[in-house]
Amino acid sequence: MDAKTKIEALRSELHDHNYKYYVLDSPEISDYEFDMKLKELQELEEAHPEFMDPNSPTMRVGGEVTKNFNTIVHDFPMYSLSNSYSKDDLEDWQTRIQKIIEEPVEFTCELKYDGASISLTYENGEFLRAVTRGDGTQGDEVTYNVKTIRSVPLKLKGSGFPERFDIRGEIVLPYEGFAKLNAERVEQGEEPYANPRNTASGSLKLQDSAEVAKRPLLCLLYNLTGNNLGLTTQMESLTKAREWGFNVPHEAQLAQSMEEVLAYINYWDEHRRDLPYETDGVVIKVNNLQHQEELGYTAKSPRWAMAYKFKAEQVSTTLNSITYQVGRTGAITPVANLEPVQLAGTTVKRASLHNADQIEKLDVREGDVVFVEKGGEIIPKIIGVDFQKRDPSSSPTEYIQHCPECNAELERKEGEALHFCPNSAGCPPQIIGRIQHFISRKAMDIEGLGGETVALLVREDLIEDYADLYTLKKEDVLPLERMAEKSAENLIQGIESSKEVPFERVLFGLGIRYVGETVAKKLVKEFKSIDVLASAHFQDLVNVDEIGERIARSVVDFFGDDSNKQRIDRLRSYGLNLEISEDQLKNESQKLDGLTLVISGVFEKVSRKELQSLIENNGGKNTSSISKKTDYLVAGENMGPSKRTKAENLGVKIISEAEFLEMIDD
Ligand code: AMP
Ligand code: ZN
Numbered sequence: 017m018d019a020k021t022k023i024e025a026l027r028s029e030l031h032d033h034n035y036k037y038y039v040l041d042s043p044e045i046s047d048y049e050f051d052m053k054l055k056e057l058q059e060l061e062e063a064h065p066e067f068m069d070p071n072s073p074t075m076r077v078g079g080e081v082t083k084n085f086n087t088i089v090h091d092f093p094m095y096s097l098s099n100s101y102s103k104d105d106l107e108d109w110q111t112r113i114q115k116i117i118e119e120p121v122e123f124t125c126e127l128k129y130d131g132a133s134i135s136l137t138y139e140n141g142e143f144l145r146a147v148t149r150g151d152g153t154q155g156d157e158v159t160y161n162v163k164t165i166r167s168v169p170l171k172l173k174g175s176g177f178p179e180r181f182d183i184r185g186e187i188v189l190p191y192e193g194f195a196k197l198n199a200e201r202v203e204q205g206e207e208p209y210a211n212p213r214n215t216a217s218g219s220l221k222l223q224d225s226a227e228v229a230k231r232p233l234l235c236l237l238y239n240l241t242g243n244n245l246g247l248t249t250q251m252e253s254l255t256k257a258r259e260w261g262f263n264v265p266h267e268a269q270l271a272q273s274m275e276e277v278l279a280y281i282n283y284w285d286e287h288r289r290d291l292p293y294e295t296d297g298v299v300i301k302v303n304n305l306q307h308q309e310e311l312g313y314t315a316k317s318p319r320w321a322m323a324y325k326f327k328a329e330q331v332s333t334t335l336n337s338i339t340y341q342v343g344r345t346g347a348i349t350p351v352a353n354l355e356p357v358q359l360a361g362t363t364v365k366r367a368s369l370h371n372a373d374q375i376e377k378l379d380v381r382e383g384d385v386v387f388v389e390k391g392g393e394i395i396p397k398i399i400g401v402d403f404q405k406r407d408p409s410s411s412p413t414e415y416i417q418h419c420p421e422c423n424a425e426l427e428r429k430e431g432e433a434l435h436f437c438p439n440s441a442g443c444p445p446q447i448i449g450r451i452q453h454f455i456s457r458k459a460m461d462i463e464g465l466g467g468e469t470v471a472l473l474v475r476e477d478l479i480e481d482y483a484d485l486y487t488l489k490k491e492d493v494l495p496l497e498r499m500a501e502k503s504a505e506n507l508i509q510g511i512e513s514s515k516e517v518p519f520e521r522v523l524f525g526l527g528i529r530y531v532g533e534t535v536a537k538k539l540v541k542e543f544k545s546i547d548v549l550a551s552a553h554f555q556d557l558v559n560v561d562e563i564g565e566r567i568a569r570s571v572v573d574f575f576g577d578d579s580n581k582q583r584i585d586r587l588r589s590y591g592l593n594l595e596i597s598e599d600q601l602k603n604e605s606q607k608l609d610g611l612t613l614v615i616s617g618v619f620e621k622v623s624r625k626e627l628q629s630l631i632e633n634n635g636g637k638n639t640s641s642i643s644k645k646t647d648y649l650v651a652g653e654n655m656g657p658s659k660r661t662k663a664e665n666l667g668v669k670i671i672s673e674a675e676f677l678e679m680i681d682d
Contacts, residue, residue, distance in 0.1 A: 019064050022643075026057040030073035031171050038166040038234075039263045048625070052640035059639060071142050071163075071170035078164045078225030085156035085221070092182060092241045094135055094149045096316055097299060097323040103278060106300070109322050110274050117307050123271045124250045125280040127288070128297035128323055129236050131188035132217035134162065136237075139180045141172040148220060152316075158220045162187075164229035167236075173261035181242030183257060185235055189216040190293040193232035205345035205529040207433055210370065210397075212294055234293065237262045249303045267291075270303060285326050297325040330389045331364075332402055333357040337382050338369065338413060340420045344449025345529055346437040348419070348426060350375060352386070352398055359390055368395045371433045372415040381410045421445050441579060447481070448474050450527045454482035458533055459525030460514040464506035472496055482525070483583050485511050486590035518600070519546070519593045526584075528574045530567045538562060539571070545595030546584060550575040607680050608636025612645050616659045617652030619673045627676075634680045642668055650676045 017025075033050055037043040043050075058074050061067065100106050113121055133149040146162035148155040162168055165187065189197075189212040197215070198208040209215040219231050240253045247253045251270055258264045267284070271277045281298050288295045302308050302320040311319040334355040341349045350369040357364055367388055369375055378401060380386060385402040415435070418425055424439035440446050451470045455462040462485075473479045478492055488511065493504045517525075523546070524536035531539070542560050543549040549571070557568035574580055588594055596604075613631050615624060615638065622630065627650065631638040642649060642662045649663045649670045663670050671679075 019060060020067055023057065023060050023064065023067050026053060026060070027069065027072055028171075030054060030057060031169070034073060034076075034166055035169065035173065035261055039169075039261065049640070052638075056639050056641060059637075073170070075163050075170070076166060076229065078160065078227070078229035080160040080225050081223050082158075082160055082225070083223060085158060087150075087154050088145070088147045088157045089154045090135060090147060090152075090182070091137070094133060094152045094155070094184065095313060095318055096152065097321055098314075098317045099323050099325055101325055101327075103274075106274055106277065106322065106324065113302065113311065113319070116311055117302075120272075121307055122303040123274075123277055124254075124268055124301045124303045125271050125277055126238055126268045126299045126301070127265065127284060127291075127295045128299045128325075129186035129188050129238075129265075130213050130294040130296040131186040131236075132213070132220055134158075134185055134187050134220070134235065135241075136162070136168065136183050136185070136235075137180070138172060138177070138183065141177055143168065143170045144180075148217075156221070160225040161220050161222065161228040162235070164225055165233045165235050167234050167263040169261035171261075174259050176256075177260050178242050178245050181240060181245060183237050183262060184239040184241060185237035185262075187216050187220060187233050187235050188212065188293045189219070189231065189233055192292065197231065200532060202343075204532050205343075205347060207347075207371070235263060236293075237264050238268075238299070248305055250301050250305065250308075251303055253305075271300075281324055288326070295326075296328075297323050299323050328389050329359060330387055330399070331357050331359050332385050332387050333364075335380060335382060335384050335386045335398070338375070338380075340416055342419060342421050342437055342443060342445040344446055344453055344527065346440055346443065346446050348416070348435040348437065350415075352380070354386075354388065357388065359388060359396060364388060364390075364396050366395070367398050369398060372428075372435065373433060375413050375415065379412065381406070381413050383407055383410055419443060444474065451479065451482045451485070453527045454525040455485075455514075456525075459521050460517050461521075462510045462514050464503065464510035469496075469507070481583060483586040483590070486515075486587075486592075515591045515593070517593060518597060519595055522587070522592055522594065523549075526574075526580075529570045531571065535563070535567060540596060544601070547595075550581075550584070604633045605680065606635040608634040610635075611647040612637045612639055613648045613650055613676075614639055614642050614646050614659075614663075614668075615650045615652070617655035619652040621673060621677065627673075630676075630680060642666060648676070 030050070030053055033043065033045055033053075037050075054073060057072070061072065061074060098109075100109065110121075135147045135149070135155070137144040137147070143163070145157055145159045146168075147157050150156060163170065191212065194209070194212040194215060201208050209218075215231075216233060219228050219233060222228050237257055238254070240247065240257055245253070247256065251268070254264050254268055269280055271280060277298075277300055284295070284298060300322045302311060308318070308320040313319060335352050336355055337353045339351050339353060341351055343349065350371065352367040352369050354365055354367060369380065378398060380398060380401055385405040386398045387400045387402065388396050389399045390396045416426065419437035419439065422437065422439050422443040424437050424443065426435040427438050428435045437443050437446065440450075448471050451474065452467045454460055455465050455470065465485075473488075473493070473496075476496065478488065479485060488508065490504045490508050493499055493507055494501070520537050520540040523540060524531065524533050538560065539549055543552060552571070554568050554572050557563050557571055558565055584594070608631060613636050615627050615631075618624075619627060628638050639646065642659060644666055646663070646666070646668045649659065649668050650673065651660070651670050652673060660670065662668075
């Protein structure tokens with residue numbers, strides 16, 4: 017097979033797997049196999065730039081940086097929708113329609129997805145561009161960013177699609193992805209995002225498309241627009257769009273009467289929480305496109321469509337007090353303590369107030385009656401104050417200036433939303449938080465020691481630093497509350513075993529701001545030992561792929577601090593791993609430099625994944641299928657006979673697991 021044919025076959029295969037995974041939600045191959053195929057395609061494309069395709073599946077990983085987004089005038093304007101809030105509103109709308117259309121009209125009911133609206137243009141079955149709604153007439157071109165969204169088809173499936181058309185939809189960030197993104201931010205000492213909707217629209221305007229690619233955005237589509245599309249109803253256009261490979265949610269339904277519309281609304285008002293993403297209403301459209309044309313548009317919105325907004329689940333209650341929490345990085349979060357109230361099936365006692373600006377914007381004061389709403393966030397939020405009920409003698413909330421835990425004067429850096437307590441060495445929640453982070457599962461993972469016990473140990477003055485853990489003796493902890501002989505032994509044993517934890521997890525455990533799990537791995541791979549890392553200059557750090565200035569600054573600051581230096585010396589004296597292990601180092605070489613290896617079958621001593629990293633750590637290239645460029649085929653048990661034949665025909669050397677391990681051994 018020549019390169020061009022191979023490239024095309026891989027592209028179409030990957031487009032198809034992508035569709036099965038992200039649109040149909042039923043993958044046929046493992047993530048690993050997918051990645052391997054993608055890698056193979058990437059390599060082929062690199063070797064043959066003449067076959068470049070802007071819609072290749074490899075474009076989904078992003079990388080293009082857009083400094084200024086082009087303004088593009090929509091071929092067809094993007095209207096907004098009229099809103100309705102009651103049965104009466106909907107019936108009035110129906111009456112207006114029936115004055116123009118004599119025969120009975122049929123409706124489609126769709127959910128109103130809460131995200132950022134987008135218009136995608138396709139030409140000859142290929143994705144051409146993506147434009148935000150903007151003011152409805154013109155928007156920003158965000159093509160590169162949208163390409164990274166896996167549910168957006170880059171090539172259409174089937175046939176019969178119009179030569180050129182627009183399809184409109186909504187880009188949303190499902191709850192799960194939102195929560196994960198926020199957890200990562202908090203872990204890195206950053207402020208969490210407020211809600212999925214703003215995060216989705218903010219993501220579209222990121223300059224670096226590789227960043228967008230990391231966010232699990234979803235594109236849901238609901239409207240085809242263009243000239244001579246040859247369609248007769250809205251429902252038909254949804255079905256067609258689905259056939260062409262678009263992600264069109266299946267909740268859409270036909271309704272023959274307003275009663276049926278109301279039944280749909282009632283059902284989803286109750287069940288929308290079961291959906292993986294946020295919806296804020298139902299959109300009702302006249303189904304017949306001929307009818308739609310007759311009804312036409314007002315200046316702002318189509319007469320043939322109507323949004324019905326769900327009532328946000330909202331209650332009012334008294335704000336008893338505002339308290340302030342101090343996180344492990346010293347970040348201060350204001351918390352509203354509420355008179356307990358029932359909201360969306362749970363009792364709410366607390367709500368987040370985010371930061372000083374938010375308090376000022378809402379003008380909330382202790383004693384106010386406030387409106388609380390449950391949106392996409394897990395923690396409910398305060399959306400406003402009932403000013404009519406305000407005590408006229410109250411005065412505006414003054415944000416604290418000193419740490420509620422240690423009384424140090426708070427700092428707020430230029431351009432940052434949060435206040436920080438700078439007393440990291442002496443502030444109890446920071447001390448406890450740091451140790452809790454150190455022992456957490458992804459860091460030292462100390463068995464027999466939990467967050468509560470850490471707090472207790474600190475409060476009892478037994479430890480004030482994670483390095484102190486290694487000086488604890490059984491006799492020290494035995495007198496603690498609820499500490500039995502056995503649990504004391506387990507605790508000490510757990511601490512002892514943690515000395516075996518590899519360097520990358522120790523580094524993550526140190527709690528350097530912005531150094532999350534992935535960054536820690538990167539740094540270890542690059543610098544190999546804590547001493548080399550500690551003496552790295554700002555510039556050395558920024559030169560590392562994916563290490564930005566903010567992380568670099570934070571690392572330099574951390575190692576520049578004397579107390580951190582002492583802490584690290586102590587950890588070293590207790591025998592923790594502060595450099596890549598002999599084993600890891602041994603496994604790193606350039607012995608396979610310039611060689612391409614394919615692995616096939618099952619292995620005895622190492623897993624396929626391990627084998628893959630062994631190849632890479634030794635400078636080799638691992639591809640998934642055999643070609644003339646393959647140097648070795650590492651053959652395990654049960655290797656497919658076709659692979660063997662192919663290797664033999666191409667003269668590729670076949671080696672066993674043992675022979676491979678020998679190659680990289682010294
Ligand atoms: P609004 O922004 O409140 O005027 O609502 C109009 C917006 O709702 C449209 O611009 C779309 O972005 C969005 N929308 C969400 N789901 C749908 C849907 N199923 N049909 C039409 N528009 C929708
Ligand atoms: Zn403090």
